[in-house]
Amino acid sequence: MRDQPIWKARTEPTTTPHQPAELTLDQCIKCNICVTACPVTAVTDLFPGPKYEAPQGGRFRQETQPSTDHSIDYCSGCRVCNMVCPTGVRIAEINARVRAHMVKTGQIKGRARLRNNLLARPETLGKLGQPLAPLTNLLLHNTLGRWFAHKLLGIAPHAALPHFASHKFSSWFRKHTPLSMVTRKVVYFHGCATEYYEPRVGKAAVHVLEANGFEVLVPPQNCCGLPLLSNGEFQAAHTYHEKNIHHLVKYIRQGYVIVGTSTSCTLTLKEEAPELLDNFSPEARLLAENTYDLSEFLLLLWETGDLNTENLRPLPLTLPYHPPCQYRAHRLGIPSLELLQLIPELQIQLSQAACCGVAGTYGYKQEKYEIAMRVGEPLFQFVRHSRAPLVLCDSETCRWQITRATGLPAIHPIELLAAAYGFPAEEPLRTVLATYANNQVAVELH
Amino acid sequence: MRTYQTEVLVIGGGATGTGVAYDLAQRGFKTILVEKRDLTHGTTGRYHGLLHSGGRYVVKDPKAATECIEENRILRRIMPHCLEDTGGFFVTTPWDDPDFGDRFMEACQATGVPCEEISVAQMLREEPLLNPKISRCFRVPDAAADSFLATQCVAEAARQYGAEVLIYHEVIRVIREGDRVIGVVCHDLVKDEEVSILADMVVNASGAWAGKIAHMVGLEVSVMPGKGVMVAANHRVVNTVVNRCKMPSDGDIIVPVHTVAVIGTTDQRVADPEHFAIERWEIDLMLEEGDKLVPGFRQMRMLRAWAGVRPLYQETKVADTRDVTRAYTLLDHETRDGVMGFITITGGKWTTFRQMAQVTADRVCEKLGVERPCRTHEEPLPALFESDRHTANGYHYLGARLTDIESHKSYGDLVCECELATRAVVEQAIRDGNAHTLDDIRRDVRLGMGPCQGGFCTYRVTGLLHLWRQTPVTESNVALRDFLQERWKGLKPVLWGAQLKQERLDEFIYLSVLNADHLPGEKASRLGPVMYEEEVNNE
Numbered sequence: 013m014r015d016q017p018i019w020k021a022r023t024e025p026t027t028t029p030h031q032p033a034e035l036t037l038d039q040c041i042k043c044n045i046c047v048t049a050c051p052v053t054a055v056t057d058l059f060p061g062p063k064y065e066a067p068q069g070g071r072f073r074q075e076t077q078p079s080t081d082h083s084i085d086y087c088s089g090c091r092v093c094n095m096v097c098p099t100g101v102r103i104a105e106i107n108a109r110v111r112a113h114m115v116k117t118g119q120i121k122g123r124a125r126l127r128n129n130l131l132a133r134p135e136t137l138g139k140l141g142q143p144l145a146p147l148t149n150l151l152l153h154n155t156l157g158r159w160f161a162h163k164l165l166g167i168a169p170h171a172a173l174p175h176f177a178s179h180k181f182s183s184w185f186r187k188h189t190p191l192s193m194v195t196r197k198v199v200y201f202h203g204c205a206t207e208y209y210e211p212r213v214g215k216a217a218v219h220v221l222e223a224n225g226f227e228v229l230v231p232p233q234n235c236c237g238l239p240l241l242s243n244g245e246f247q248a249a250h251t252y253h254e255k256n257i258h259h260l261v262k263y264i265r266q267g268y269v270i271v272g273t274s275t276s277c278t279l280t281l282k283e284e285a286p287e288l289l290d291n292f293s294p295e296a297r298l299l300a301e302n303t304y305d306l307s308e309f310l311l312l313l314w315e316t317g318d319l320n321t322e323n324l325r326p327l328p329l330t331l332p333y334h335p336p337c338q339y340r341a342h343r344l345g346i347p348s349l350e351l352l353q354l355i356p357e358l359q360i361q362l363s364q365a366a367c368c369g370v371a372g373t374y375g376y377k378q379e380k381y382e383i384a385m386r387v388g389e390p391l392f393q394f395v396r397h398s399r400a401p402l403v404l405c406d407s408e409t410c411r412w413q414i415t416r417a418t419g420l421p422a423i424h425p426i427e428l429l430a431a432a433y434g435f436p437a438e439e440p441l442r443t444v445l446a447t448y449a450n451n452q453v454a455v456e457l458h
Numbered sequence: 459m460r461t462y463q464t465e466v467l468v469i470g471g472g473a474t475g476t477g478v479a480y481d482l483a484q485r486g487f488k489t490i491l492v493e494k495r496d497l498t499h500g501t502t503g504r505y506h507g508l509l510h511s512g513g514r515y516v517v518k519d520p521k522a523a524t525e526c527i528e529e530n531r532i533l534r535r536i537m538p539h540c541l542e543d544t545g546g547f548f549v550t551t552p553w554d555d556p557d558f559g560d561r562f563m564e565a566c567q568a569t570g571v572p573c574e575e576i577s578v579a580q581m582l583r584e585e586p587l588l589n590p591k592i593s594r595c596f597r598v599p600d601a602a603a604d605s606f607l608a609t610q611c612v613a614e615a616a617r618q619y620g621a622e623v624l625i626y627h628e629v630i631r632v633i634r635e636g637d638r639v640i641g642v643v644c645h646d647l648v649k650d651e652e653v654s655i656l657a658d659m660v661v662n663a664s665g666a667w668a669g670k671i672a673h674m675v676g677l678e679v680s681v682m683p684g685k686g687v688m689v690a691a692n693h694r695v696v697n698t699v700v701n702r703c704k705m706p707s708d709g710d711i712i713v714p715v716h717t718v719a720v721i722g723t724t725d726q727r728v729a730d731p732e733h734f735a736i737e738r739w740e741i742d743l744m745l746e747e748g749d750k751l752v753p754g755f756r757q758m759r760m761l762r763a764w765a766g767v768r769p770l771y772q773e774t775k776v777a778d779t780r781d782v783t784r785a786y787t788l789l790d791h792e793t794r795d796g797v798m799g800f801i802t803i804t805g806g807k808w809t810t811f812r813q814m815a816q817v818t819a820d821r822v823c824e825k826l827g828v829e830r831p832c833r834t835h836e837e838p839l840p841a842l843f844e845s846d847r848h849t850a851n852g853y854h855y856l857g858a859r860l861t862d863i864e865s866h867k868s869y870g871d872l873v874c875e876c877e878l879a880t881r882a883v884v885e886q887a888i889r890d891g892n893a894h895t896l897d898d899i900r901r902d903v904r905l906g907m908g909p910c911q912g913g914f915c916t917y918r919v920t921g922l923l924h925l926w927r928q929t930p931v932t933e934s935n936v937a938l939r940d941f942l943q944e945r946w947k948g949l950k951p952v953l954w955g956a957q958l959k960q961e962r963l964d965e966f967i968y969l970s971v972l973n974a975d976h977l978p979g980e981k982a983s984r985l986g987p988v989m990y991e992e993e994v995n996n997e
């Protein structure tokens with residue numbers, strides 16, 4: 013049991029020794045559960061499966077020998093295998109580290125490496141692309157631009173690239189006037205997607221936190237490094253991780269915790285970066301141990317009676333929700349679902365699909381695009397059959413992928429929660445709520 | 459009775475006997491090799507896997523050390539694909555005499571074993587899991603050796619020179635005419651019939667069984683079986699052979715062989731080379747000693763344990779088998795006992811098998827009155843499997859199979875998933891090889907030697923055997939049971955933790971789902987394993 017409120021940071025890092033992921037391969041009993049659950053193996057022969065790659069292949073790898081792996085690059089990193097493994101083999105992490113070895117030893121090179129590096133740097137792309145948003149969006153989303161991206165870089169022509177936002181989240185935040193009723197503080201990690209593509213998610217997060225009496229701090233921060241990690245670019249990822257530690261640990265030392273709306277960013281800070289990069293410094297531990305996904309955080313508040321639920325308005329909608337694999341990898345159950353269930357009259361249809369397929373940058377790559385679409389098919393079916401006006405999902409790339417595949421807009425659950433608190437919604441939620449309100453009026457008039 | 463006539467008959471399909479048969483065939487002798495089970499059934503298939511640099515013997519037995527380094531160089535030249543060039547360390551742990559290092563260095567120089575002291579920091583860079591409290595580290599040219607493959611290659615080379623290799627032929631009688639041995643009678647275990655083989659010369663290369671064979675001739679040859687227990691960890695804990703820098707004793711070497719790291723050994727006198735137990739204290743001791751070299755070793759997953767018997771020849775009986783010299787023994791029974799047509803070669807090490815074969819063949823030449831020079835040190839041995847062609851500077855390397863599978867995208871075709879044995883190599887072993895049992899296939903392609911110990915490949919390979927050999931269903935069932943039993947043999951001593959979980963799963967698969975115990979057919983066959991005896995309870 014924790015002896016202090018959830019929003020108070022633990023300023024003493026743990027010291028438990030950590031075991032490198034590779035050593036967990038000893039736990040494998042070959043049961044094949046991971047193979048049957050792996051969404052990638054199910055749709056392609058190019059990926060022999062988690063068991064073959066990690067615990068089996070792992071016994072044949074030696075740091076000093078040339079990397080002999082090819083098929084492991086088809087692991088999407090969704091971590092479904094980790095979750096289903098009954099004995100605790102850290103399959104996805106082993107795979108990620110092998111990919112890094114492939115990069116280090118020149119197995120992934122040339123155009124593919126250039127492309128991977130571009131896709132893996134949302135922060136750089138955002139810094140360059142967002143200020144010229146109308147133009148860059150035009151370039152990125154017209155047929156000619158995509159043709160070039162395809163031919164020159166191997167970016168799949170139909171992949172779900174996002175649109176740059178007209179303004180950055182941090183610009184909005186600087187001008188934003190907080191509510192005055194603050195009693196406690198929290199640091200918000202917005203991530204690249206919120207900053208450059210979907211500032212509305214960050215606004216909703218700030219609103220909900222403020223509605224719960226938090227002053228929200230948004231210190232300088234960098235990309236969490238996950239896209240680099242999943243492309244095997246560990247050196248660059250390490251630099252980002254160190255920078256974030258530098259930016260954030262001083263707040264933790266003052267007693268504030270970090271919350272984020274991007275499930276993959278929070279997972280990275282919590283465990284992926286330390287684990288993959290072998291970074292278990294006291295500072296890295298402090299950051300890992302004081303980072304929360306926002307839904308996780310709010311649900312913990314609710315559990316101790318610290319969440320404001322009185323002002324939640326009813327939203328009599330029925331919406332599909334897909335807990336992204338990146339979120340399930342937090343091993344927290346489905347906190348967003350529990351949170352959404354606090355909104356009166358809201359009905360949630362829960363997706364049982366394993367993965368949307370995109371897995372960060374995986375589905376953008378020409379050679380993997382088809383696989384990603386096939387992986388996502390059960391989810392797309394589920395979404396299409398829901399006949400709902402929009403779909404909920406915590407992860408940005410999943411949202412873009414779902415929208416790309418089904419045509420249905422997708423939002424972060426926090427946006428719905430903010431609306432329930434009465435904050436004005438942005439598109440696409442605004443139209444949905446307006447349509448719903450009109451229908452209500454129409455019903456009442458009858 | 460089926461009868462063969464040959465110039466030389468060699469008894470024993472271990473490294474030594476196979477080497478002798480090859481050498482003789484290469485020198486132009488008509489040669490037959492008989493082995494009572496499969497090749498390497500004896501100590502050769504149950505050893506530690508180390509191509510000695512000689513380092514282990516420099517202080518205690520300089521003669522053996524020099525022999526080792528000479529042969530080490532030759533084997534690296536003629537069979538690199540059966541070796542992995544791991545290199546070796548001799549390390550001084552806090553439990554070892556710190557002054558031994560200097561003696562060791564000097565002795566290396568005296569015996570010609572190349573040795574270089576490296577810093578502990580460098581050692582830890584190369585082998586990060588080694589004990590950081592190690593105070594000194596010496597590098598020597600040890601290597602890991604695959605004795606199954608090596609023996610197969612030597613046998614293949616012998617066949618190419620016209621030798622005949624008869625496996626599952628157990629010598630049950632020696633035919634003697636006055637003062638001369640003129641042949642043997644074998645039991646063909648597969649056909650269950652007797653076969654006689656007449657020869658001008660019989661070479662007894664039956665290792666720890668040498669005394670038993672000599673006894674059939676009516677001779678007294680004392681070979682003390684010294685049992686040594688080894689335990690394999692589930693993965694390559696180290697990639698370098700690691701020896702303790704001290705006088706040779708129990709549990710002081712870890713050898714990385716293929717996908718596992720093997721700690722060994724003990725040394726216990728046993729009454730019989732085939733019937734003995736692996737005792738609990740032996741396993742405990744291995745783990746305890748392993749933990750000194752690699753802290754945390756004890757907690758790691760252990761795959762399996764096995765034991766081999768050292769063929770230690772002794773004219774007079776000595777209590778502690780460790781003090782017997784490792785240098786081999788060649789007995790000319792004509793001069794020793796006045797019996798012609800019969801010589802015995804025993805003792806030695808795997809590392810020196812070629813040299814032992816050479817001196818034995820030299821003696822055969824002498825006896826038969828011909829002069830034909832040895833060429834085994836010059837001629838490279840053939841590679842048997844496609845995947846053996848992936849090498850690092852000619853040597854086998856850990857990633858070879860993975861490279862092969864990845865480059866052919868043959869991952870969909872694995873029969874043994876743990877050891878990455880594909881359907882193609884298993885079928886090759888069934889068709890081209892002489893495999894009679896699933897265990898024979900195992901020795902050829904490492905089938906069932908990984909973490910699940912046959913859990914997922916036994917039923918697959920049974921199907922393939924059935925398909926290619928058209929064996930009756932009852933025989934296929936027995937083959938499956940024999941193999942499960944054989945795997946179980948080495949699992950019993952290490953049933954805890956992850957390996958226990960594994961075995962429970964295997965048990966569910968075979969006993970609960972497939973009902974393997976009650977399938978039609980014999981319970982076990984003549985070709986089935988000899989189990990370790992139950993441990994004697996001394997309390």
Ligand SMILES: Cc1cc2nc3c(=O)[nH]c(=O)nc-3n(C[C@H](O)[C@H](O)[C@H](O)COP(=O)(O)OP(=O)(O)OC[C@H]3O[C@@H](n4cnc5c(N)ncnc54)[C@H](O)[C@@H]3O)c2cc1C
Binds near residue numbers: 492496502804
């Ligand atoms: C525990 C242990 C670890 C070792 N580790 C190493 C090491 O790391 N490096 C190294 O260089 N050396 C090592 N050695 C030594 C080495 O393994 C042996 O010296 C070598 O394998 C002996 O080979 P061999 O052919 O003489 O005997 P074996 O391999 O025992 O061959 C004798 C064969 O004769 C057959 N046979 C017996 N009776 C009959 C019969 N009646 N009819 C037909 N055939 C019969 C047997 O089935 C057997 O296959 C180790 C020994 C032990 C015991």
